[in-house]
Amino acid sequence: MPGGGREVAESCVDSLNLELVATYCKRLHPNKPELAARRIEAIGYQVGLQLAERYTKERPRFADHLEAIKFICKDFWAEVFRKQVDNLKTNHRGVFVLQDNKFRWLTRISVDSAPPGEAAQMDVNAAANASRASQAAGQYLYFPCGLIRGALTNLGVACAVSAEVSTLPACSFVVRVKV
Amino acid sequence: MAAIASTPRMRCLYIFNRDGVCLHYHVWLRPLTTLSPHQDQKLMFGLLFSLKSFTAKMDPVGGNKGNLGAPNLPGQGCSFHSFRTNTYKLSFMESPSGIKLILITDPRMGDLRDALKYIYSNIYVEYVVKNPLYTPGQPFKCELFNATLDQYVKTLQ
Numbered sequence: 001m002p003g004g005g006r007e008v009a010e011s012c013v014d015s016l017n018l019e020l021v022a023t024y025c026k027r028l029h030p031n032k033p034e035l036a037a038r039r040i041e042a043i044g045y046q047v048g049l050q051l052a053e054r055y056t057k058e059r060p061r062f063a064d065h066l067e068a069i070k071f072i073c074k075d076f077w078a079e080v081f082r083k084q085v086d087n088l089k090t091n092h093r094g095v096f097v098l099q100d101n102k103f104r105w106l107t108r109i110s111v112d113s114a115p116p117g118e119a120a121q122m123d124v125n126a127a128a129n130a131s132r133a134s135q136a137a138g139q140y141l142y143f144p145c146g147l148i149r150g151a152l153t154n155l156g157v158a159c160a161v162s163a164e165v166s167t168l169p170a171c172s173f174v175v176r177v178k179v
Numbered sequence: 180m181a182a183i184a185s186t187p188r189m190r191c192l193y194i195f196n197r198d199g200v201c202l203h204y205h206v207w208l209r210p211l212t213t214l215s216p217h218q219d220q221k222l223m224f225g226l227l228f229s230l231k232s233f234t235a236k237m238d239p240v241g242g243n244k245g246n247l248g249a250p251n252l253p254g255q256g257c258s259f260h261s262f263r264t265n266t267y268k269l270s271f272m273e274s275p276s277g278i279k280l281i282l283i284t285d286p287r288m289g290d291l292r293d294a295l296k297y298i299y300s301n302i303y304v305e306y307v308v309k310n311p312l313y314t315p316g317q318p319f320k321c322e323l324f325n326a327t328l329d330q331y332v333k334t335l336q
Binding site: 011014015017018021022108109110111112113129133136140 | 306312319
């Protein structure tokens with residue numbers, strides 16, 4: 001890590017993230033989820049801008065958009081989430097999908113299991129639980145979307161980023177490059 | 180060929196917080212239940228509260244006795260760890276934040292203090308305290324917690 005090598009405990013980052021979502025989505029704007037999402041994403045945007053500066057201090061400019069996206073998938077993700085993006089897909093027309101099969105900030109989300117019922121109901125319960133967990137997890141992806149958007153914007157790729165959760169803890173980020 | 184499952188040596192696990200709320204009750208083998216769950220939990224909490232203050236007061240060496248009712252710092256007071264009868268063994272651990280873990284097992288199990296420490300710091304803290312969907316102070320039944328706990332308990336038997 002460049003600089004003086006100061007470190008912060010990861011549980012601090014986890015707790016801060018938790019509180020960020022809880023404050024914006026429950027306390028400040030409980031009836032306006034869109035507004036809360038935009039605010040959190042804006043914070044992520046600022047952070048992403050500055051992180052991109054730090055992590056590309058020594059590197060030359062990127063040749064094209066694909067190089068910048070690959071940088072996000074490998075080096076940026078490794079610095080922020082300590083692993084690389086598992087899968088990158090593109091339609092070669094400005095849409096990229098970054099897939100992370102074990103997204104670090106979603107690994108601990110789980111809902112209460114329903115009280116034990118009959119065997120036939122167990123599958124239904126499991127499916128219902130999984131979908132409830134996926135919906136709740138969506139709120140924790142606003143900040144990473146902002147991170148990606150800020151980093152890419154600073155590297156010269158104007159874009160819009162959205163996220164989807166399929167099954168926890170896997171999620172995917174869709175980057176649409178603006179032409 | 181189906182493997183014959185051995186009788187589990189772990190019977191049940193209770194987790195209480197500082198105020199006596201039973202946050203979690205996990206059962207693996209409990210053939211005989213005489214009380215309703217609510218009464219059972221109140222009885223368990225009351226027993227441990229009394230046992231802890233009893234052992235602190237009866238400590239013959241004297242020294243640093245904790246305040247009655249307040250959670251102890253590690254090493255403060257003389258807290259007991261387990262008791263054994265001819266049908267079960269009860270192991271107990273209290274964290275500095277007042278979370279009490281009680282494990283009921285087969286009487287032949289050895290010292291479970293390390294297991295309780297592991298359950299607290301690697302399973303409870305990781306999957307419950309750090310779970311964004313959990314409100315502290317409420318009972319929980321998180322799936323990830325249950326799954327990890329079952330997996331860990333299998334390695335103890």
